Amino acid sequence: MTVLFYIAGAVAVIATGMVITRRKAIHALLYLVVSFLALALVFYVLGAPFVAALEVIVYAGAIMVLFLFALMLIDAGRAEEARERDWMRPRAWIVPSVLSAALLAEVVYLLARGGVPGRTAAGAAAAGGAAGVGGAAGEAAAQVKAVGIALFGPYLLGVELASILLLAGLVAAHHLTVDLDSEDGETAGAADSGAPGRTRQKGGRP
Amino acid sequence: MSAVDPVYALGLAGVLFVLGLLGVLVRRNIIFVLASIEIMVNAAGLAFLAAGARWGQADGQVMFVFILAMAAAEVAVGLALALRIRRRFNTLDVDDLRKLKD
Numbered sequence: 629m630t631v632l633f634y635i636a637g638a639v640a641v642i643a644t645g646m647v648i649t650r651r652k653a654i655h656a657l658l659y660l661v662v663s664f665l666a667l668a669l670v671f672y673v674l675g676a677p678f679v680a681a682l683e684v685i686v687y688a689g690a691i692m693v694l695f696l697f698a699l700m701l702i703d704a705g706r707a708e709e710a711r712e713r714d715w716m717r718p719r720a721w722i723v724p725s726v727l728s729a730a731l732l733a734e735v736v737y738l739l740a741r742g743g744v745p746g747r748t749a750a751g752a753a754a755a756g757g758a759a760g761v762g763g764a765a766g767e768a769a770a771q772v773k774a775v776g777i778a779l780f781g782p783y784l785l786g787v788e789l790a791s792i793l794l795l796a797g798l799v800a801a802h803h804l805t806v807d808l809d810s811e812d813g814e815t816a817g818a819a820d821s822g823a824p825g826r827t828r829q830k831g832g833r834p
Numbered sequence: 835m836s837a838v839d840p841v842y843a844l845g846l847a848g849v850l851f852v853l854g855l856l857g858v859l860v861r862r863n864i865i866f867v868l869a870s871i872e873i874m875v876n877a878a879g880l881a882f883l884a885a886g887a888r889w890g891q892a893d894g895q896v897m898f899v900f901i902l903a904m905a906a907a908e909v910a911v912g913l914a915l916a917l918r919i920r921r922r923f924n925t926l927d928v929d930d931l932r933k934l935k936d
Contacts, residue, residue, distance in 0.1 A: 648857035797907030
């Protein structure tokens with residue numbers, strides 16, 4: 629188990645180091661996805677399968693999609709063909725593939741072993757016998773239940789505040805981006821390369 | 835108790851946090867700055883989880899859920915601001931945004 633933690637942690641550190649040193653933002657974002665996946669595996673090994681799933685869904689899924697869409701809107705109008713050609717070069721994808729393959733090997737190993745054995749004394753006993761899968765799954769379910777009870781019991785006010793925070797974020801994001809086009813028209817003289825880039829993007833799309 | 839020593843998890847969280855901090859300090863592209871902030875927030879969540887695993891409590895995971903909601907709201911507002919900055923100043927370099935100073 630400790631070996632899995634070390635491998636996933638090393639992958640997370642390497643991928644994070646690549647994130648802050650890449651020159652192209654899209655490469656950095658792909659390394660960031662690998663880093664989040666590695667951290668999800670670290671969470672799982674630490675005994676938090678629910679949070680590991682949340683990390684994959686929210687961080688590696690939703691937040692990364694947000695980043696990619698923003699990048700697409702920001703960089704619209706540059707030379708896309710050169711970028712496409714750049715994608716096909718091995719040095720663009722070989723390192724993320726190796727890192728992701730290491731994570732995949734860990735997940736397959738964990739699934740073959742039937743969860744994380746030795747997390748608690750009961751888990752270790754279950755893993756020692758033949759009922760490792762059932763023991764690990766039952767323990768994980770009990771832990772998720774404990775998290776849910778804590779979330780909607782003593783932390784109920786925090787949940788409400790988090791929902792208000794998310795609503796505020798939604799309203800702010802909408803307010804900041806709703807009149808981008810009208811502002812574009814006002815400052816067309818100052819930012820003259822912005823508007824042609826946008827029209828080129830509209831025209832170039834089939 | 836966890837099979838992994840929580841001290842190592844805390845060390846990993848520290849390393850990741852320092853990497854994110856380096857990213858904020860070194861990079862000047864606003865997209866990289868936002869990504870580095872995400873790395874730092876994630877490292878803080880890892881520290882919470884390691885502490886929760888050490889004491890066998892669910893509170894660490896609850897805190898991570900809150901951190902998750904905070905990060906989602908923060909990145910939505912941050913990226914909206916980045917789009918706005920790009921449209922208005924036609925740059926993503928945070929060093930170019932010195933209108934308030936001049």
